[in-house]
Amino acid sequence: MMNKPFLIRGTLLLGCSLLIASLARAADLVVIMAPGAPLLSKDQVTNVYIGRRSDLKPLDLPASAAQRDAFYKKVTARDAAQIKAVWARILFTGRGQPPKELPDEAAIKKAVAGDPKAVGYIDKANVDSTVKVVLELN
C-alpha cells in the first residue's frame, strides 16, 4: 500500500504539472499575413509549413521559442523534430528550403507586414494593425 507522504508529493507534483501545462496553453496563437490577405484554413497553413505550397513564404520563430512547438502541435499534429525530418526530406532532394527563422515576434510581424507572400505566427496579444490574422489557433 502506498504511504501518505508519497501520495501527497504525487498530488502536488500532478497539480504543479497541470498548472504549468495550463499556463503554457494560455497564450493563444494566431497565423498572420499582410493586411488584405485572404483567410487560410488549418490545412492550408499546414501545407505551407510542411513544404507542400511554394506560393507563400513561411517564417519560423527560433527552435528555443515555446510558441514554435505549440504552433506545430496545433497546426500539423506533429512536434518540431517530426517537422524537421519532413524538411530534411525536402531540403536534401533539392526541392526547397525550410522556413526562414527570425529572432522574435517583432521581427516576424515586420517581415509579414512588408511582404504579401510571407506567413508567420505570433501570440494573439501582440497583433496590431500592421498585420492581418488569417487563422486563429485556439
Add this chain to the structure above:
Amino acid sequence: MQIGKRASFGVFVSISLGQCLAQAANADNGLNALSDMFSYDGFGTVGIARSDTDQAVWVQNIQTFGATNKNVDYRTDSRLAVQGTVTPTQWLSGTVQALTEERYGPAMTTQLEWAFVMVKPLPDLSVRAGRMELPTFLISDTRNVGYANLWLRAPDEVYGQPIFDVYTGWAAAYQREVGPYSMSFNVLSGTSTSETELAPDVQRRIIGHKMLGYNATLERNGITIRVSRVTTDRTHEEYGITYPALSWSFDSAGVIYDRHDLVLQGEFIERRTSNPAINVNGYYLLGGYHLGKWTPYTLYSVGETIGGADGTIPFASMHVVSVGVRFDAFKNLDLKAQIEHATAYQGGTPFENQTTGFNNHGNIASFVVDFVF
C-alpha cells in the same frame, strides 16, 4: 560519376553563376537578397553493426564489406553528404550534393548524387534537369538521410531491388492543393549507370536506357499515399561483353501515417524483368510510437523471388524482423539502436561467403548517430 572534372565544373558553374547574380542582387529586379541566395547544408550517419555468426558475412545492397561476429562493421551505415544550393530567384535554383559512402569495392567513395538546375515557370510546376536520385519507391530519394527516417536503415529487401539509384535526365513535378489535400504528379526520363563488383577488380556495369518514371502522391497533414512506376531497358557489360537489353519495371504503392504520436508506414513493390528468375515482390510494414524524445519501432520486411508457375524456377524468400528505438538527443542529431533477425534467400542475400553448416539465419545489432547541419 566519381568526384572529378565534372564535379569541379559543376561547382565552378554554380559559383560563377552565383557571383554574377550577386552583383545584380541589390537592384530591385526580383532577385533574392544575397543572404537568401546561397545555402550550404549536409547530413551524415556514423554507424556500427555486428552479427552473431561467423559462418557468413551479413552484407547490404551492393556493398563489399559487412558484419560478422568477429568483425564489427562501420561501413554499412556510415555516410556523409554536403550540399550547396543557389537560389537567385523564386523561379530558378541550382543544387549540388556529394555523398561519401561504401558502394561496391573496397573503399568508401564520393559521388555526386544530385547536380541539377530547377526552373519554376509556374508556382505549381517545377522542371529539373541534371543528375538526380531515382525516386523508384516511396522514400528512395531520401533513404540515405538517416535523420529524415524513423528506421535505422531502409529495408534492403525492398530498397535493394532497384539496382539503379541515380539517373541523368530531367524531371517535371506538378504540385497542387485541392481542398485540404496536396497532390503532386511527377514524370522523369533519363539514363542510369550502376556498377557492382563480380570479383576483386572485375566490375559489372549495368546501364538503364530509356528510363521513364511516373509517380503520384496524395497528402493530407501527415497522411501520404504514393504510387509509382519506373521502366527501363537494362543492359550490362562484364568481361568486355555487352549483353542485349531486357525490359525491367519497378512498381510501388506506399502509405505513410505520421500524426500525433503514431507512425505507420507500409509499401508493396514489384520488380518485373524479361527473366522470370529475378522477378521480385517485396513489402514492409513499419510501426512506431513517439514517447517524448524516444520512438520505439518495429519493422517487418520481405523480398521474394516469385518463382515460375511450372516449378522450374524456385520460389525464394528473405525476410527480416527488426525492433529498434530512435532517440532525438539534440535539435540536429538522433541516436538509433536496432536488433534484427534476418532469414536469407537460400544460399544468398543478405548473407554472403557462407560456410558449410550455416542455417540461413542471423541476428544483427546496429547502432547509429544521424545528424544534419
